[in-house]
């Protein structure tokens with residue numbers, strides 16, 4: 001019951017639009033359209049932790065993909081590669097932006113063809129086991 005209540009409170013906070021309100025907000029979530037047959041797509045969003053406590057994401061999953069991971073694109077000696085983060089912490093009062101060339105949701109092994117106009121459900125799990133359900137539109141450009 002306590003878990004259900006806190007999940008409800010989180011859902012309410014997620015939909016609040018007052019930027020000054022305390023809460024954990026996820027904004028501008030989207031997935032970049034990829035060519036058909038792409039083996040992975042990338043998802044982006046802004047995580048806004050407007051609370052007094054650190055918030056840690058420990059996993060992500062989607063029925064539309066075999067595996068979803070947190071990645072960061074990094075440049076090392078002129079070569080781009082991606083680093084896998086098993087978990088990601090958004091410090092109290094801080095924002096973490098997933099954006100092209102930086103942090104992203106790596107959505108691997110798509111189970112259906114996805115193109116602009118489609119949407120994908122992704123579930124994030126926090127270290128306290130709370131779950132956040134997101135709907136990410138597939139589109140060519142950032143919202």
Ligand SMILES: [Cu+2]
Nearest residue numbers: 071072082106
């Ligand atoms: Cu990646």
